[in-house]
Amino acid sequence: MEYTKSEILETVRMTEMEHLDIRTITLGLSLRDCATESMSSTAERAREKIERTAASLVKTVDDIGNEIGIRIANKRIAVTPVSILTEGASGNPVDLGRAIDDAARIVGVDFVGGYSALVHKGFTRNESEFLDSIPEALASTERLCGSVNAATTRAGINMDAVARVGGLIKEAAERTRDRSGIACAKFVCFANAVEDNPFMAGAFHGVGEPEAVLNVGVSGPGVVNHAVQHVDPDLPLHDLAEVIKKLSFKLARAGELVGREASRRLGIPFGIIDLSLAPTPVPGDSVANILEAMGFERAGAHGTTAALALLTDAVKKGGAMASNSVGGMSGAFIPVSEDAGMIEAVRAGALSIDKLEAWTSVC
Numbered sequence: 001m002e003y004t005k006s007e008i009l010e011t012v013r014m015t016e017m018e019h020l021d022i023r024t025i026t027l028g029l030s031l032r033d034c035a036t037e038s039m040s041s042t043a044e045r046a047r048e049k050i051e052r053t054a055a056s057l058v059k060t061v062d063d064i065g066n067e068i069g070i071r072i073a074n075k076r077i078a079v080t081p082v083s084i085l086t087e088g089a090s091g092n093p094v095d096l097g098r099a100i101d102d103a104a105r106i107v108g109v110d111f112v113g114g115y116s117a118l119v120h121k122g123f124t125r126n127e128s129e130f131l132d133s134i135p136e137a138l139a140s141t142e143r144l145c146g147s148v149n150a151a152t153t154r155a156g157i158n159m160d161a162v163a164r165v166g167g168l169i170k171e172a173a174e175r176t177r178d179r180s181g182i183a184c185a186k187f188v189c190f191a192n193a194v195e196d197n198p199f200m201a202g203a204f205h206g207v208g209e210p211e212a213v214l215n216v217g218v219s220g221p222g223v224v225n226h227a228v229q230h231v232d233p234d235l236p237l238h239d240l241a242e243v244i245k246k247l248s249f250k251l252a253r254a255g256e257l258v259g260r261e262a263s264r265r266l267g268i269p270f271g272i273i274d275l276s277l278a279p280t281p282v283p284g285d286s287v288a289n290i291l292e293a294m295g296f297e298r299a300g301a302h303g304t305t306a307a308l309a310l311l312t313d314a315v316k317k318g319g320a321m322a323s324n325s326v327g328g329m330s331g332a333f334i335p336v337s338e339d340a341g342m343i344e345a346v347r348a349g350a351l352s353i354d355k356l357e358a359w360t361s362v363c
Contacts, residue, residue: 020070020220020222020223020251020254021070021071021072021073021219021220022065022070022071022072022073022216022217022218022254022255022258023073023074023199023217023218023219023276023278024072024073024074024075024076024110024198024199024200024216024217025057025061025072025074025075025076025198025214025215025216025217025258025259025262026075026076026077026078026113026198026199026203026214026215026216026217027053027054027057027076027077027078027109027212027213027214027268028077028078028079028196028198028203028205028209028212028213028214028215028271029049029050029053029054029077029078029079029080029205029211029212030079030080030205030209030210030211030212031045031046031049031050031079031080031085031114031205032080032084032085032207033045033049034046034049034085035084035085035087035088035089036089037088037089037090038089038090038091039086039089039090039091039092039093039095039096040091040095042085042086042089042096043095043096043098043099043100044099046079046085046096046099046100046103047099047100047102047103050077050079050100050103050104050107050112051103051106051107053212053268054077054103054107054109055107056266057075057077057107057108057109057266058075058107058108058109060262060265060266061075061262062075064258064261064262064265065258068257068258068261070254070258072258074110074111074200075108075109075110076109076110076111076112076113076198076200076203077104077107077109077111077112077113078112078113078114078197078198078203078204078205078215079100079112079113079114079204079205080114080204080205080207081114081116081117081118081204081205081207082096082097082100082114082115082116082117082130083116083117083118083126083127083130084207086126086130087124087126088126092133093129093130093133093137094133094136094137094140097115097133097137097138097140097141097144098137098140098141098144100112100114100115100144101141101142101143101144104143104144105142105143109143110143110200111143111144111145111186111200111201111203112143112144112145113145113146113147113200113201113202113203113204114145114146114203114204114205115134115137115138115144115145115146115147116146116147116148116149116204117130117131117148117149118148118149118193119131119148119149119150119158119161120149120150120151120152120155120157120158120161120191121155121158122158122160123160123161131148131161131164131165131168132168134146134148134168134172134187135168135171135172135175135183136175138172138183138184138186138187139172139175139176139183144186145186145187145188145200145201145202145203146186146187146188146201147187147188147189147190147193147201147202147204148161148165148168148187148188148189148190149190149191149192149193150162150165150189150190150191151190151191151192152191152192153191153192157191162189165189168187169184169187169189170184172184172187185201186200186201187201188201188202190202194206194327194328194329195207195208195209196209196213196215196271196272196274196327196328197215197274197328197329198215198216198217198272198274198328199217199274199276199278199328199329199333209271210269212268212269213268213269213270213271214259214262214263214266214268214269214270214271215259215271215272215273215274215327215328216255216256216258216259216262216271216272216273216274217255217273217274217276217278217328218251218252218254218255218273218274218275218276219276219277219278219279220247220251220277221277221278221279221285221286221287221289221290222284222285222286223247223251224244224247224248224277224290224311224315225284225286225289225290225293226284227243227244227247228240228243228244228290228293228294229293231243233295237310240294240310241310241313241314242314244311244314244315244318245314245315245317245318245321246318247318248275248314248315248316248317248318248319248322249318249319249321249322250322251275251318251319251322252273252275252318252319252321252322252323252326253322253323255273255275255323256270256273256322256323256325259271259273259325270325271325271327272325272326272327272328273319273323273325273326273327273328274326274327274328274329274330275315275316275318275319275326275330276315276328276329276330276331276332276333277290277311277312277315277331277332277333278333279333279335279338279339279340279341279342280338280339281338281339281340281343282340283340285340286339286340286341286342287299287308287311287332287333287334287339287341287342288339288340288341288342288344288345288351289340289341290311291304291307291308291311291341292341294307297350298344298345298348298350298351299341299342299345299350299351300345300346300350300351300352300355300356301350304355304359305355305358305359305361305362308332308334308359308362308363309362311332312331312332312362312363315330315331315332316330316331331363332363333363334356334359334360334363336351336356
């Protein structure tokens with residue numbers, strides 16, 4: 001296949017100026033075969049399996065990034081929800097969390113997710129006790145992330161779980177008050193959690209997943225923002241959606257290229273591409289700025305919910321055209337603390353918690 005000069009220059013611009021990156025390659029790893037009747041034994045078996053399976057993950061991914069010239073920002077691991085491993089085991093589940101965290105440190109990954117419980121319809125006795133351990137586990141570890149799935153569209157909301165989670169978040173923040181409350185930042189409360197999410201802090205390796213799998217998270221809000229800024233301001237919405245879909249197609253192809261090459265070198269099956277617009281505080285890497293480029297004075301203005309729905313829909317459709325392996329969340333992330341444009345909108349009084357809640361229904 002031959003490439004034109006414009007295609008080559010476009011690729012250089014996307015990677016060097018518009019913050020295109022592969023946000024993460026996440027190794028999903030089943031630890032169900034590590035479960036024993038003793039928490040200490042389970043912890044040692046989990047530690048050994050993580051260190052053995054992920055021994056060359058970081059080096060391999062870094063090598064691929066250097067070879068193809070696309071930054072791969074994070075290398076991560078997601079494990080079986082730890083609450084499943086603690087069923088019937090005697091001991092403190094925090095010890096298992098610390099062992100998993102230590103293994104993540106040894107292999108050199110940025111984060112490890114899976115200190116999680118799925119309680120959208122209710123608690124087992126073990127899960128109820130496990131939830132109480134979350135603040136201590138996240139506060140006493142560096143890389144460990146946790147989550148609770150408290151609701152699904154089919155089952156509704158487990159309000160008992162929601163009430164419990166509120167206290168857990170507060171306790172986690174208090175335990176790390178001298179570290180900017182970092183423990184609660186490593187925790188996610190979900191509705192409709194997905195089993196193949198590569199993004200933190202909510203990643204875990206679902207029970208329907210294989211023994212090990214590589215999932216890729218791609219993000220390019222800066223690329224989309226640049227494209228939207230340079231289209232005709234009077235462009236019809238369906239044509240604007242087409243522009244976004246074409247960019248999403250390119251982002252997904254880049255992610256699949258990296259993921260399949262990592263799969264080949266590591267001997268681990270390739271899973272999915274999560275094509276999400278995930279912002280960072282870096283200027284130009286903002287989802288809010290995309291909405292403003294569409295013509296809104298500020299993110300949070302009237303009409304931005306519909307604009308976000310259009311954006312998310314176009315991203316998903318473009319990704320589906322590029323790959324049959326699109327999965328995970330594949331939408332738009334709207335974390336105020338990680339999006340420079342949203343931070344500015346909040347300070348200006350344009351973006352409220354109520355508007356943010358409305359956005360969550362379409363992103």
